[in-house]
Amino acid sequence: GAVVSQHPSWVICKSGTSVKIECRSLDFQATTMFWYRQFPKQSLMLMATSNEGSKATYEQGVEKDKFLINHASLTLSTLTVTSAHPEDSSFYICSGLRDSQYNEQFFGPGTRLTVL
């Protein structure tokens, strides 16, 4: 199967600090990775598309200066939530696109961010 890991699985931070979340594809190379956020009892909302070696593409309404994405290798993408505030508290999930021909996305286990 296709395995994606995320680290950390949960994080609690103070308001105003920055938090970095890592997303790794463990058994496949992912030229494209995606970052989602999910609020309780809601569906996944796409935040941005992360492409290896190029700038991320952000969805409408997502602040690129607040949610910094770096896709430095074919197996690693990072999301940094800068100057986090309580309203940024959410479940952040990444996914890797294993095969662009078949559009199969495989998701990480998610990171629970709580900003105090």
Add this chain to the structure above:
Amino acid sequence: GQQLNQSPQSMFIQEGEDVSMNCTSSSIFNTWLWYKQEPGEGPVLLIALYKAGELTSNGRLTAQFGITRKDSFLNISASIPSDVGIYFCAGVLSSNTGKLIFGQGTTLQVKP
């Protein structure tokens, strides 16, 4: 914007019963995917559909890609307690980007 309408929103069934859920859209999709998400976890891919009319099974799960390319359904036969979770449909609008549009989810609860 594009939306997927997934129904029902929730289901509470007896163990052994069959389950059916579906997604519809006003847009045409090239690919339909069905995922299951358990609390505190990321979604897990169950079935992927690539052609209109395609019917695909994965164990007790069966899914179909509607012939109009605007809908899909997922059936679960002989449900068991471990089927509990939230099921999401997702459509791929553009093969160039691989971006997914998700349905609102169907919460399934199974009574032993």
